[in-house]
Amino acid sequence: MALSILNNIPSLAAQNQLAITGANLQKTLFRLSSGSRINTGADDAAGLAIADGLHANSTALTQSARNANDGVGQLQVADGALAQVTTLLNRAVTLATESGTSTVSDQQRVALDAEFTQIKNEIDRIGSTTTYNGTQVFTSSQQDIFLSDSNTSSHIIVGTGTLSAAGLLGGSASQTMAFGATPAAGDQFKVVDSAGASQTYTFQDAAHFTGAANQVLIDPNTSGTETAAHVLQNTMSNLVAAINGGAGAGTLYGASTAVNKDVTASAAGTSITLQATAAGNALLATTGGSITASLPTGTYATLIGSFAAGTSTSLTSATNAQAALTAINSAIQSVAGMRGTIGAGVNRLQSASTVISNQVQNLTSAEDGIRAADIAQEVANLTKYSILNQTGISSLAQANQMQQSVLSLLK
Numbered sequence: 176m177a178l179s180i181l182n183n184i185p186s187l188a189a190q191n192q193l194a195i196t197g198a199n200l201q202k203t204l205f206r207l208s209s210g211s212r213i214n215t216g217a218d219d220a221a222g223l224a225i226a227d228g229l230h231a232n233s234t235a236l237t238q239s240a241r242n243a244n245d246g247v248g249q250l251q252v253a254d255g256a257l258a259q260v261t262t263l264l265n266r267a268v269t270l271a272t273e274s275g276t277s278t279v280s281d282q283q284r285v286a287l288d289a290e291f292t293q294i295k296n297e298i299d300r301i302g303s304t305t306t307y308n309g310t311q312v313f314t315s316s317q318q319d320i321f322l323s324d325s326n327t328s329s330h331i332i333v334g335t336g337t338l339s340a341a342g343l344l345g346g347s348a349s350q351t352m353a354f355g356a357t358p359a360a361g362d363q364f365k366v367v368d369s370a371g372a373s374q375t376y377t378f379q380d381a382a383h384f385t386g387a388a389n390q391v392l393i394d395p396n397t398s399g400t401e402t403a404a405h406v407l408q409n410t411m412s413n414l415v416a417a418i419n420g421g422a423g424a425g426t427l428y429g430a431s432t433a434v435n436k437d438v439t440a441s442a443a444g445t446s447i448t449l450q451a452t453a454a455g456n457a458l459l460a461t462t463g464g465s466i467t468a469s470l471p472t473g474t475y476a477t478l479i480g481s482f483a484a485g486t487s488t489s490l491t492s493a494t495n496a497q498a499a500l501t502a503i504n505s506a507i508q509s510v511a512g513m514r515g516t517i518g519a520g521v522n523r524l525q526s527a528s529t530v531i532s533n534q535v536q537n538l539t540s541a542e543d544g545i546r547a548a549d550i551a552q553e554v555a556n557l558t559k560y561s562i563l564n565q566t567g568i569s570s571l572a573q574a575n576q577m578q579q580s581v582l583s584l585l586k
Contacts, residue, residue, distance in 0.1 A: 179578075180578055180581055183574060183575065183577070183578055185570075185573075185574035185577060186571060186574035186575055186577075188574075189567060189570045189571040189574045190571060192563075192567055192570075193564070193567035193568065193570075193571060196560055196563040196564050196567050197564060199556070199560050200557070200560035200561065200563075200564055202214075202218075203553050203556045203557050203560055204557070206548040206553050207548070207550070207553050207554070207557065209548070210547065210548055210550075211546055211547065211548055212545075212546060212547060212548040212549070213226065213545075213546055219545075222545045222546070225545055226542050226545040226546040229538050229539075229541055229542040229545070230542055231325045232324045232325050232326065232538050233535050233538040233539055233542065234325070235323045235324050235325040236323075236324050236531050236534050236535045236538070237535055238323075239321070239322040239323055239324070239531050240528045240531040240532055240535070242320055242321060242322060243320060243322065243331070243524045243525070243527045243528040243531065244524075244528055245308075245320075246318060246320040246331070246333060246520075246524045247521050247524045247525055247528070248307065249307040249308075249310075249312060249318065250333060250335070250517045250520050250521045250524070251521065252305065252307045252312055253305070253307075253312045253313065253335045253517055254514055254517050254518065254521070256301050256305045256312065256313075256338075257338075257510050257513055257514050257517070258514070259301065260298055260301060260338070260343075260510050261507060261510050261511070261514075263294045263297055263298060264294075264343075264503055264506055264507045264510065265507070266294060267291055267294050267499075267503045268500065268503050268504070268507075270287045270290055270291050270294075270490060271291070271490055271496045271497075271499045271500040271503055272496075272500060273287060274287045274288070274490035274493065274495075274496035274499075275493050275496040275497045275500060276493070277493060279493075281491075281492070284490055284491055284492065284493075284496070285491065287490045287496075288489055288490040288491050291488075291489070291490050291499070294340075295340035295344065296340070298338070298339065298340040298343065299339055299340050301313075301338065302337065302338030302339050303339075305338075312335055313335050313336065313337055313338040314335075314337060314441075316334070316412075316442070317332050317333070317334040317408060317412065317442060317443070317444070318332070318333050318334055319331075319332055320332075320333060320524065322527060322531070324534070327400065328398075328400055329400075330401070330402075330405050331520075331523060331524060331527060332404075332405065332408055332444065333517075333520035333523075333524070334442075334443050334444065334520075335513065335517060336441065336443050336448075336513065337441055338513075342450070343506035343509055343510070344488045344499070344502045344503065344506050349448055349449060349450045349451065350448070350449050350466075350468065350478060351446050351447070351448045351449075351478075352446060352447055352448075352449075352468060352476040352477065352478055353445065353446040353476065353477045354407060354411060354445045354446065354447070354475055354476045355445075355475060355476070355477065356403075356407065356474075356475050357393060357394075357403070357406055357407045357410050357475075358378040358393070358410070358470060358475050359378070360378060360379050360380040360382075360383055360393065361377065361378070361379070361383075362377075362378045362470055362475070363375050363376065363377050363378070363470070364376045364377075364378070364391070364414060364468065364469075364470055365467075365468065365469055365470075366418070366435060366437065366438055366449070366466065366467075366468045367466065367467050367468075367469075368437045368455065368466050374389070374435055375389060376389050376390075376391050376414060376417050376418070377389060377390055377391065378390075378391050378393050378410070378414075379391070379392060379393065380392075380393045380395070381393075381395040389417060390417075391410070391413050391414045391417050392410075392413055393406075393410050393413075394406045394407075394409035394410045394413070404445060407445050408442070408444065408445060411442045411445060411446075411447050412442050414440070414442075414447065415440040415441060415442045415447055418434075418435045418438065418439070418440040418449075419434060419435070419439055419440055420434035420435070435452075436452060436454050436455070437451065437452060437454060437455035437466055438450060438451055438452060438455055438466060438468075439452060449466070449468055451466060488502050488503070
C-alpha cells in the first residue's frame with residue numbers, strides 16, 4: 176500500500192463506522208429509556224400510522240365503556256327509586272284493604288286516606304326529584320348512550336319514562352301509541368278533542384321541510400350510520416317536541432303555533448304517550464267524550480290502552496277503598512314492568528361494556544406488538560454497539576497513528 180499524507184483513508188473509514196455505531200447506539204438507548212420501538216416517524220413510518228390509529232380506537236372505546244357504565248348508573252338509580260315506590264304501594268295495599276272493610280269507621284278512614292295521600296305525595300316527590308349527575312331521572316326524554324371506536328359509532332337508547340301518583344293510580348287520562356315504522360313525508364298526526372277541535376302535525380322529509388308551523392322533521396340520518404329504530408326514535412322525539420311546544424330533540428321540528436292545550440306528550444323507545452292536561456281532563460269530565468290521536472293511514476301506529484277520563488283514588492269510603500285497591504295492584508304491576516324494562520337496559524349496557532373492554536384489550540395488545548420495544552433484543556444490541564463503539568474509537572486512534580510512519584523515511 177502506497178504511503179500518503181494528503182488523506183487518511185483508514186481514519187475516514189473508521190470515522191464513518193464509528194458514526195454508524197453511534198447512531199445505532201443512540202437509537203438503542205432511546206428504545207430502552209422509552210420502552211417504545213418507534214420514537215420518531217423515521218423508525219417505522221407505516222408502523223407509527225397503524226399504532227396511532229389503534230391507539231385512537233382504544234381511547235374512544237375506553238370512553239365508550241365509561242359512557243355505558245354511566246348509563247348503567249343512571250338506570251340503577253331509577254331502579255332503586257322504583258323499589259322504594261313498590262314499598263310505598265305495598266303499604267298502600269294494607270291501607271286500602273283496611274279501609275275497605277265495614278268494621279272501620281268513616282273517621283278512621285279519613286286517617287287512612289291521609290296516610291294514603293302522603294304516599295301519593297311521596298311518589299310524586301320521588302318522580303320529580305330523583306336525579307343522576309344533576310339531571311332528572313324520570314322524564315319523557317330518552318337517554319342516548321353514544322358508543323364509538325373513532326371509526327364507527329352506535330347508539331343505545333334507554334329511558335325510564337315519567338313517574339307520578341296520577342300516572343300510576345289514576346287521576347288523569349292518557350293513551351300510548353306504538354309506532355312500527357317512520358311515517359312518510361306528508362303524513363299527518365292529528366289530536367282531536369271531544370269538542371271536535373283538532374291540531375294537526377305534518378311529517379316532512381329534509382327535502383320538503385320548511386320549518387313552517389306544526390311541521391315535524393323526519394330524522395334525515397345525515398350521518399348515514401343510524402339504524403331504522405334510531406331514525407324512528409328521533410322522529411318521535413321531534414313529534415313530542417312539536418306537541419309540547421319545546422325544543423326539538425336530535426333535529427329541529429319546526430315552530431309550533433301553540434302548545435297543545437289538551438295533551439302533553441312523552442316518548443319511550445318507538446312509542447309516544449299522550450297525557451291529558453288539566454284543561455284536557457276538565458273537558459273529558461264535562462263532555463264525557465274522549466281525546467283521540469291518529470294517523471290517517473293507520474298503518475304506522477297501534478293504540479295501546481284507552482284515553483278515558485281518569486278518577487283520582489281515595490280511601491274515604493269502603494267503595495272507594497276497594498276501587499283504589501284494584502288501582503294500587505295495577506300500579507304495582509306497572510312499576511314491576513318499568514323495572515323490568517330498566518333491567519333489560521342495564522343488561523344491554525353491561526353487555527356492551529363487556530364487549531368494549533374486550534375490544535380495548537385486543538387493540539392494546541395489537542398496538543403493543545407494533546409499538547413496544549423488544550427489551551431483550553435491545554439489551555443485546557446495547558452490548559454489541561457499546562463494544563463496537565469502543566473498538567471503533569481504538570481503530571480510529573490506530574488509523575491516525577499510521578501516517579506517523581512517513582516521518583521515519585525523512586530521518
